[in-house]
Amino acid sequence: MTSTEATPAAPATAAVPARAAQAAAPDDAPTAAAAPRTGRPGRPARRGPRVGPLLLALPVPALVLVLWTVGVQQAWELPFGIKMGFLPTPLEVGRRLVDLAVGGIVDDAFSGTLLAHLWASTQRVLAGFALAVALAVPLGVVMGRFSLAFRMLEPTVNLARPIPVTAWAPLTLLIIGYGDGSAIFLVFLAAFFPVLLNTIAGVRQVPVRLLEAAAMLGTKKAQVLYKVVLPASMRSIASGLRVALGLAWVILVVGETVGINTGLGAMITQARDQSKTDLIVAGMVVIGLCGFVADRLLTGLLALATRGRPTLT
Amino acid sequence: MPRIGTVRPRQPADVHVAGLGKQYPTRSGGTVAAMADVDLDVPAGEFVCVVGASGCGKSTLLRILAGFEDATSGTVAVAGAPVTGPDPERGVVFQDYGLFPWLSVRENIAYGPRQARLQRSVVAERTDRFLAAVGLTRFADKYPSELSGGMQQRVAIARVLANDPSLLLMDEPFGALDALTRSSLQGELSRIHRETGTTVLFVTHSIEEAVFLADRVVVMAGGASHGVPGHVKEVVRIDLAGERDVTSAEFNALKRRISALVHEEVAAPAA
Numbered sequence: 001m002t003s004t005e006a007t008p009a010a011p012a013t014a015a016v017p018a019r020a021a022q023a024a025a026p027d028d029a030p031t032a033a034a035a036p037r038t039g040r041p042g043r044p045a046r047r048g049p050r051v052g053p054l055l056l057a058l059p060v061p062a063l064v065l066v067l068w069t070v071g072v073q074q075a076w077e078l079p080f081g082i083k084m085g086f087l088p089t090p091l092e093v094g095r096r097l098v099d100l101a102v103g104g105i106v107d108d109a110f111s112g113t114l115l116a117h118l119w120a121s122t123q124r125v126l127a128g129f130a131l132a133v134a135l136a137v138p139l140g141v142v143m144g145r146f147s148l149a150f151r152m153l154e155p156t157v158n159l160a161r162p163i164p165v166t167a168w169a170p171l172t173l174l175i176i177g178y179g180d181g182s183a184i185f186l187v188f189l190a191a192f193f194p195v196l197l198n199t200i201a202g203v204r205q206v207p208v209r210l211l212e213a214a215a216m217l218g219t220k221k222a223q224v225l226y227k228v229v230l231p232a233s234m235r236s237i238a239s240g241l242r243v244a245l246g247l248a249w250v251i252l253v254v255g256e257t258v259g260i261n262t263g264l265g266a267m268i269t270q271a272r273d274q275s276k277t278d279l280i281v282a283g284m285v286v287i288g289l290c291g292f293v294a295d296r297l298l299t300g301l302l303a304l305a306t307r308g309r310p311t312l313t
Numbered sequence: 314m315p316r317i318g319t320v321r322p323r324q325p326a327d328v329h330v331a332g333l334g335k336q337y338p339t340r341s342g343g344t345v346a347a348m349a350d351v352d353l354d355v356p357a358g359e360f361v362c363v364v365g366a367s368g369c370g371k372s373t374l375l376r377i378l379a380g381f382e383d384a385t386s387g388t389v390a391v392a393g394a395p396v397t398g399p400d401p402e403r404g405v406v407f408q409d410y411g412l413f414p415w416l417s418v419r420e421n422i423a424y425g426p427r428q429a430r431l432q433r434s435v436v437a438e439r440t441d442r443f444l445a446a447v448g449l450t451r452f453a454d455k456y457p458s459e460l461s462g463g464m465q466q467r468v469a470i471a472r473v474l475a476n477d478p479s480l481l482l483m484d485e486p487f488g489a490l491d492a493l494t495r496s497s498l499q500g501e502l503s504r505i506h507r508e509t510g511t512t513v514l515f516v517t518h519s520i521e522e523a524v525f526l527a528d529r530v531v532v533m534a535g536g537a538s539h540g541v542p543g544h545v546k547e548v549v550r551i552d553l554a555g556e557r558d559v560t561s562a563e564f565n566a567l568k569r570r571i572s573a574l575v576h577e578e579v580a581a582p583a584a
Contacts, residue, residue: 216381
């Protein structure tokens with residue numbers, strides 16, 4: 001009997017300090033609010049031990065590498081008819097990456113050429129992307145701001161947009177010819193539409209109220225675009241730029257497939273011709289990293305350009 | 314009145330509205346009259362409140378004066394000049410503030426003077442002065458999204474005053490604020506009006522607010538949904554000197570009278 005009476009009593013007493021702590025919280029709230037906003041007041045403490053983000057992120061890639069290695073050694077057959085026996089092991093890819101960068105391991109035509117390929121590809125991506133931004137942002141602002149321009153151009157834009165850039169590639173080779181020009185043009189095409197559409201959308205949703213405010217504060221008509229429309233549509237334009245830059249790296253591989261000797265896409269194509277799977281995978285890894293780094297750089301650049309100012313919500 | 318930097322302050326403007334009408338096209342191809350035959354004269358320096366039920370055209374009147382909308386008929390002149398479009402001489406305070414979210418409080422207030430290409434020192438002096446006038450000096454480097462509604466509206470008022478307008482147009486500026494903030498801002502606006510002497514046209518739903526602030530209250534009635542175009546029903550002079558006591562008998566008598574006018578219960582004894 002005593003034990004059954006004691007059992008309900010124990011949680012009750014345990015609950016008292018908890019309730020007291022809750023009651024104390026409102027008294028602390030004003031001071032917390034008055035203090036500079038550094039922490040997150042009012043957040044309940046995280047339950048369980050804190051696990052470092054690296055520790056959480058590592059097991060999955062580690063498992064993939066292990067399965068990959070075992071799969072290659074055992075020559076597993078996966079769905080889609082993937083024959084893992086033809087794949088290089090992660091270790092071989094790593095060796096090839098190091099050799100690509102500094103040479104001295106494999107000692108073939110590709111040793112130590114990474115920088116040259118990287119530089120050639122980066123130039124093409126930058127040229128095509130910059131061209132797309134330089135044309136699509138102004139055009140998007142005009143189309144978003146002036147309904148006459150929008151009604152004149154929107155149908156054409158939306159007819160041209162669904163044509164995949166990869167479908168442009170064969171024609172491009174015929175009308176521009178092999179070389180830089182074709183690759184840059186394809187990158188330009190890939191980047192153009194995401195920038196254009198996001199700019200139009202951003203400009204069209206600039207609140208009329210801000211335009212009225214700008215007008216009654218004496219903003220000259222020519223300055224409204226720069227002073228109000230651009231900053232108010234910055235968030236949308238920025239997301240267009242990020243999508244476009246990602247696509248630019250994707251399409252680069254297609255653009256460099258034919259008639260180009262230097263470039264990551266060209267390198268992969270040559271590797272395929274010579275059945276060097278480790279080189280193909282190394283190229284894939286480098287291109288993936290390029291896209292990642294480019295996105296981080298762009299995000300940083302945009303943050304720098306807006307100097308951390310809040311955008312339109 | 315203090316001199317503003319090296320720039321001579323503008324004189325308050327008078328407002329002359331005659332035979333003003335506004336029609337909107339309807340979907341069926343016809344037109345609907347939102348407002349017709351509105352006459353209104355506001356002498357320089359007067360504080361006028363416009364009250365009336367929704368759709369009576371009071372906001373339309375203000376937007377035409379601001380230059381945001383064109384009148385269909387009639388004339389509108391501010392300081393003797395016809396209104397052809399928005400102008401920094403006619404400052405507008407919106408119910409939803411309309412602040413630039415990417416500019417700090419200080420930059421929002423400095424925006425107008427900068428657009429006017431005033432000297433840097435003049436811009437800084439004006440900005441500091443109006444920051445202080447609305448009590449936001451401590452929040453100068455915050456962004457609008459970090460402020461409460463009442464503080465944002467203070468920024469909006471300071472931003473317009475920094476342009477030294479000759480006419481202040483306010484479209485239900487305190488309508489979205491809680492009662493306490495509202496009454497403190499009414500007090501501040503009243504003080505600012507006494508100090509600057511600017512002509513004010515203030516549109517509101519609140520009759521008490523109108524009686525508290527105005528030298529004259531313009532009661533509008535009608536509107537497209539009533540089948541009669543919006544028009545001026547009556548203009549009531551508020552002869553209450555000095556600080557107004559919202560609990561006094563005179564104040565409440567005026568409130569009752571205007572309320573009766575707004576609610577079409579005209580039979581109530583007036584005076």
